[in-house]
Amino acid sequence: MFENIRDDWKSHDRQWNRHGFWVLVIYRFGRWRYGIKPRALRVPFSFAYKVMKFWSEMLLQVELPCEAVIGRGLVIEHIGGIIISGDAVLGDDCTLRNGVTIGLRRKGTRGSPRIGNRVDIGTGAKILGEIVIGDDVAIGANAVVLTDIPSGSIAVGIPATIRPMKGGRA
Template sequence: MFELLREDWETHERKFSRQGFWAMSVYRFGRWRYTIGPRILRASFSFLYKFLQKLVEVLAGIELPCEVTLGRRFRIDHFGGIIISGDATFGDDCVVRNGVTVGLRHTGQRGAPVIGNRVDIGAGAKILGPIHIGDDVAIGANAVVIRDVPSNSIAVGIPARILPRRDAALAQAEIAELQS
């Protein structure tokens, strides 16, 4: 737990004032408490976790239950209005911004998104249902993603259109060619 907290501290720019760091600290504590053997001892830690989770929800507007599976270096860039379903799964190096919802498509219908590595989720985006988001994907602000997104893509619009992601070096070469 402490190694992951140190990594979260680095990911959130070593600033205790970042609400994303608060949410990640409570999340890591919630995951850690499951490693405590005797159930009676774990009960007091569970009570503390539930109190801290509610405090973060009220103060920061971030709902991040410990049942979510998060990869390393998960970053909450801006706080407020973030709701992540306990069934969701994230890979490494993902970024989430304010107003993002990741969860179930319909009440009572199981299945939450599985999100790959290095996914950048724009402000206000909604990712809903039992879908898969590939690696190196950018999801635009306010996009509503309700179907699978392949790796190296961009998802924009309502409902989201899937566009191929251009290589940065190729884009620079095209710009240099146009300028000459």
């Protein structure tokens, strides 16, 4: 847990006052508590996590359940209105901005996006359904992504159209 928090702190420019950093601290704590085997010891940590998560959602407006799988180096650039489904998977070195939704396409159906490494997700983007986003992808502001995106691409528009990236990485 502490190694991941140290990485998150570095990703947020070593600034303890970045809101995205604190969202990730609460997320990492929530994941860590699952490793406590005796139920009697885990219960107070679970209670503390639920209180911190509640306040995080209220004050920072970021819904990031500890059931989601988040890689190293996630940067939450701007907080507010970010929703990540509990079964979503995000790779390493991804960037999220405000208003991003990563989740289910329809209520009552399982299957959230699997997002690769070094994916840059613009403000207001919606990534929905059981889809795969490749590595080194840029998703434009307000894009609605409903299909797989291959590595090294850009997705823009509603619904998102996919274009190859010019000049390399996102």
